[in-house]
Amino acid sequence: MTTWSIDPLPVPDGPDDPGLRELAHVTNAVDRELWGSDDFRRTTRELLESLRDDPYERHVVLGARDGGALLGYALLHLPRRENTHTGALELGVLPEHRRRGIGTALHAAALAHARADGRTRLTASTDQRVEPAPGTGTLAPPTGEGLVAADDAGVRFARRHGWDLEQVARYSVLDVPRDGDAAAREHVARLRADAEAHAGPDYRLLAWSAPTPADYAEQFAALQTEMSADDPHAGFEQDTQEWDAERVRRGEQTWAAQGRALLVMCAEHVPTRTLAAYTDLLVPDEPGEYVHQYDTLVARAHRGRRLGMLVKTANVQRLVDELPAVRRIGTWNAEENRWMLAINVALGFRPAGGSGEWQLRLDGRGDA
Ligand SMILES: CC(C)(COP(=O)(O)OP(=O)(O)OC[C@H]1O[C@@H](n2cnc3c(N)ncnc32)[C@H](O)[C@@H]1OP(=O)(O)O)[C@@H](O)C(=O)NCCC(=O)NCCS
Structure with a gap:
């Protein structure tokens, strides 16, 4: 039985706002589960300012709640100057509440906002701790560089909802x-x-x-x-x-x-x-x-x-x-960006996972 609902989250009034603290707790829990570390942890100040509307971008912040606790989020970043046909979506559900349709409901709500705003292209990432070795069960983007695992939860979710894998990014780390x-x-x-x-x-x-x-x-x-x-x-x-x-x-x-x-x-x-x-x-x-x-x-x-x-x-x-x-510097590069990667590899950056980079065409097929 569905006991949760999807709603816009109230605009926080400062870094100590309890709703913002809860959102940071959930986004950080999703990142920690993905990466096994807190290197991508966002403080409430970082999150607050990254979600503050300005002349260049506005943001839609949606939460899934079961009456009380926040179970998942959709953050939709909508450029205002250039790229007004696009939006970038961040979507996450607490690990213990997955496979109940919460991600799908958040996705549908975010898409409704994007459409109402006239957006025709959305982007999203699926992070991976290790890039899979070539073989069955992998998926390559049209660039021909890099792979994602077809059985990864984010990858399955994205494909199920009609997204196209356009690019694979490599995450690399240098021990300082x-x-x-x-x-x-x-x-x-x-x-x-x-x-x-x-x-x-x-x-x-x-x-x-x-x-x-x-x-x-x-x-x-x-x-x-x-x-x-x-x-x-x-x-x-x-x-x-x-x-x-x-x-x-x-x-x-x-x-x-x-x-x-x-x-x-x-x-x-x-x-x-x-x-x-x-x-x-x-x-x-x-x-x-x-x-x-x-x-x-x-x-x-x-x-x-x-x-x-x-x-x-x-x-x-x-x-x-x-x-x-x-102790560590982390960096993201498109797998086809061989010039930048050559510099990083020579410097001593080692591969440490990466991401699938996805695009959804909202004026086309299969964006259910
Ligand atoms: C991707 C994510 C948001 C899905 O949230 P969710 O609430 O579990 O999603 P749903 O329950 O709506 O799943 C919808 C469909 O996605 C696919 N899917 C999601 N997780 C899956 C998994 N672990 N294994 C296989 N398929 C999966 C299935 O097709 C599923 O439908 P089904 O349960 O009827 O088989 C969640 O796993 C998550 O937060 N992952 C980390 C963040 C992330 O990758 N975000 C990027 C998404 S583009």
């Missing part, structure tokens, strides 16, 4: 080279020296923590636009995001409100005073042993000079000095 590991530190130093030699004297490194210095804000915005265009999109029908200094500032305000720091490392082309490459590390609210590798981009005009390796090695070295407690 610490004092006791001279060989690992030398490895990073060697890669950096080699990259510096290739880049030559026309490039210099610039490091900052958000906010971006005003002198560089427009240029940094241009790199974000290029990032959104050049990040491999596989079959996802996506527009390029147009960034300007105001958008950069807004984004940084959100990180700050979440209690997160962004460690940015850029390479500047000195003769033209142009930002040629950047990478950034995102430090969680309540920092612990884990930080997240965020973007890395070399501008098209400056590719082929090892600037990607240069900024990444320099930022890892900086992390070692500035955040002594950090």
Whole structure:
């Protein structure tokens, strides 16, 4: 017998809001069950600010309740500037309440909101702790790179509801080279020296923590636009995001409100005073042993000079000095992004799972 109902969750009034605490508890329980760790744990501040509507995105937050407790959630992120035909869906049900139709009901409710808002494409991810070895019982995306396990709960759920697997992402982890590991530190130093030699004297490194210095804000915005265009999109029908200094500032305000720091490392082309490459590390609210590798981009005009390796090695070295407690850096890359993966593998990142990246066509077939 169905004893639960699906409803929008009230907008929280701050990080201590009991409803927000309950939502964070459930999203973190779903992630912990998937990953066996708290590396992806979101604090209430992080969750609150990621669900706050702004000029670039609005959010629909739905919960499944059995009268009292929250059993599952659907978070629908709806872009407002570009990509107004799309939405990104996060869906999760507490492990002990699965296979009762709660996920299906949350999915239907989220789709109704997406349709009412005129969205025709949705995206979602199914995380996996290990990418399966080739063979029967696996599923490959049209990119031909990477696999997911056909019997995974999320995969079965997505296929059952008409979603298409478009891409597989690899999650990789680098054990941060610490004092006791001279060989690992030398490895990073060697890669950096080699990259510096290739880049030559026309490039210099610039490091900052958000906010971006005003002198560089427009240029940094241009790199974000290029990032959104050049990040491999596989079959996802996506527009390029147009960034300007105001958008950069807004984004940084959100990180700050979440209690997160962004460690940015850029390479500047000195003769033209142009930002040629950047990478950034995102430090969680309540920092612990884990930080997240965020973007890395070399501008098209400056590719082929090892600037990607240069900024990444320099930022890892900086992390070692500035955040002594950090032990691991995690990063996500499309399996077909061989240039970025080559840099990460050379640096010492090891595969640690990943995700299936899915698309649902709401104007087409099979989205029951
Ligand atoms: C995916 C998830 C949301 C499903 O929630 P749920 O409440 O168990 O979903 P439902 O009970 O509505 O299941 C619907 C159908 O999905 C498929 N399915 C879901 N879990 C499955 C499992 N463990 N094994 C096989 N099939 C499964 C089945 O076809 C199921 O129908 P059935 O029970 O009649 O056979 C839940 O497993 C979860 O939170 N997983 C982690 C987060 C995640 O992967 N989210 C991404 C989803 S796109």
